[in-house]
Amino acid sequence: MRKSYKILCIVLSSMLMPFCLFAQYTEKDIYAYIDQYKDVAMQKMVEHKIPASITIAQGIFESACGKSHLAVDGNNHFGIKCHTDWTGDTILIDDDELQECFRKYETVAESFNDHSLFLKNRKRYANLFALDILDYPGWARTLKEDGYATNPKYADQLISLIQRYNLARLDTLCMQGASPADFACVTKKQEPASQKPKTQDTPAKKQETKAPGNMKVFTAIGNDYPAGNSPFSYRKVFENNRTYFIIAKKGDTYETIAGDVQVAATNLRKFNDAPNGSQPVENEIVYIESKAKTNTARVHIVQTGETLRYISQRYGVQLEYLFKYNNLNENSIIHPGDQILLRH
Numbered sequence: 001m002r003k004s005y006k007i008l009c010i011v012l013s014s015m016l017m018p019f020c021l022f023a024q025y026t027e028k029d030i031y032a033y034i035d036q037y038k039d040v041a042m043q044k045m046v047e048h049k050i051p052a053s054i055t056i057a058q059g060i061f062e063s064a065c066g067k068s069h070l071a072v073d074g075n076n077h078f079g080i081k082c083h084t085d086w087t088g089d090t091i092l093i094d095d096d097e098l099q100e101c102f103r104k105y106e107t108v109a110e111s112f113n114d115h116s117l118f119l120k121n122r123k124r125y126a127n128l129f130a131l132d133i134l135d136y137p138g139w140a141r142t143l144k145e146d147g148y149a150t151n152p153k154y155a156d157q158l159i160s161l162i163q164r165y166n167l168a169r170l171d172t173l174c175m176q177g178a179s180p181a182d183f184a185c186v187t188k189k190q191e192p193a194s195q196k197p198k199t200q201d202t203p204a205k206k207q208e209t210k211a212p213g214n215m216k217v218f219t220a221i222g223n224d225y226p227a228g229n230s231p232f233s234y235r236k237v238f239e240n241n242r243t244y245f246i247i248a249k250k251g252d253t254y255e256t257i258a259g260d261v262q263v264a265a266t267n268l269r270k271f272n273d274a275p276n277g278s279q280p281v282e283n284e285i286v287y288i289e290s291k292a293k294t295n296t297a298r299v300h301i302v303q304t305g306e307t308l309r310y311i312s313q314r315y316g317v318q319l320e321y322l323f324k325y326n327n328l329n330e331n332s333i334i335h336p337g338d339q340i341l342l343r344h
Contacts, residue, residue, distance in 0.1 A: 029065040034165060036066075040112045042174045048116040049129060052174055053136045053167035054143070055115065057158045066108070069093060074104040078115040134171050136162050166262045216305045218313040219283035220247060233261040233288065241295050241316030245287045248280035261288045273309050273319040291318045294343035302338040315342055 034056055041052035041059075062079040063071035070076045074091040082090050082101035089104035105111045119125045124146050131138045140158040143149070151157070162168055220238075228237035228244040235246040235257075246261060254274065258265040268274075271287045280286050295315040302311070308328065312319040323329055325341040334340065 025065040025067050029067070030060055030161075030165060033060055033065040034167070037108070037112070038170055040109055042170055044112055044116045045133070045171065045174045048120050049133055050116055050119060051133055051136050051139055052170040053162045054139045054158065055112065056167050056170065057140075057161040058115070058143075059112075060161055061154075061157060070102055071108075074102060075108050075111050076102055076105060077108060077111045078118075080111075080114065080118055134168070134175070136168055136171065163263065163267075169262065216307060216310050217281055217284050218310050219281070220285055221283065230261075230288065235260050237261075237288070240285070241292050243287055243291050243316045244289050245285045245316075248282060248284045248286050250282040252282075252286075253279045254286075257286055257288075263288050273312055275309075285313055287313075287316070291316045293318055293321045297342055300340045300342060302334050302336055302340060304336045306334070306336075308332070308334060308340070311340055317342055 037056060037059060038052065041055040044050060044055055045052040059066075059077045062068075063077040066072070066077060070079065070091065070093050074093075076091070080103050082103055086103055089106075090101050091104040092099040093102050094100070103111075103114065105114065119128060125143075125148075127142050127146060128139055131142065137155075137159050140155040140162075143158070144151075144155040148154070225238040225240055225245075228239040230237045230244050233244075233246065237244050237246055239245070246257065248257065254265040254268045257280070258268055261268075263271075268286065268288065271290050272280075274280075291312065295317050297315060300311050300315065308322055309319055311317075312322055322340060322342070323332075325344060328334075
């Protein structure tokens with residue numbers, strides 16, 4: 001319900017500095033908020049059929065992890081204004097206009113409950129309940145379309161929170177009748193399996209494998225790279241050019257990997273610039289987050305059989321940036337001996 005100048009204050013792994021008109025908070029605060037309120041969010045999902053992931057993401061965004069003035073003084077975690085039908089306590093906060101009337105609650109639990117009823121009992125949000133309860137992207141976009149917030153990026157911000165912090169697992173656990181305690185292992189950072197220093201250069205050891213269609217793909221073995229530290233993956237994670245990846249097993253698909261690393265299969269395909277209809281081969285590198293835009297190794301000399309995608313995967317540089325740096329496109333043909341720039 002807040003305009004775009006009320007900036008979401010998150011410190012993500014990209015190390016962006018947080019700024020907010022109402023409160024600053026860190027990634028540690030986000031984990032603490034999830035841990036504190038996941039139980040009530042799952043309970044409201046059972047009672048009112050609203051995804052717990054959406055409830056938690058909205059709570060984080062609207063209340064600055066419970067640190068905003070409205071949350072601290074009014075226990076209001078969802079930015080719900082008074083409206084004409086509200087008969088409870090109120091608090092005046094400067095929002096779209098000066099000294100606007102917001103609902104004030106005795107406890108945060110009341111705020112969570114009123115948030116559910118607010119969505120459930122208003123006709124403008126009826127479209128939400130026609131959606132699959134596990135379709136959190138649909139819920140986020142429909143919330144924005146139906147007027148919950150004026151921020152044009154509201155849906156994207158909710159979806160980003162849900163994906164970054166694995167909140168969709170709350171919905172799955174709830175549907176399975178599991179306890180919120182089963183989510184705890186996912187929201188805590190794992191210790192790195194290795195203290196090997198990070199490297200920006202391509203390791204000396206590498207394997208080359210032919211995918212279906214005789215396309216060369218970049219593969220690796222685990223000890224080629226330093227271990228990564230991703231709290232969202234059930235697979236062993238490694239790091240190349242500041243980007244996390246896993247190594248595909250025999251029979252893996254992007255869909256099976258997606259379930260293990262808590263990233264949508266469509267995003268995995270995008271992160272890896274995967275051709276339509278393709279699947280990873282055994283030992284292929286599969287990035288589980290977006291690759292970097294540059295690499296400290298300035299130039300790559302093309303070897304026989306290499307493609308631009310192969311080079312993109314090898315150096316952990318997004319394919320679209322290789323196109324830009326080299327004035328190429330998806331139809332360009334490269335030849336052995338060509339120099340491919342990896343940065344400006």
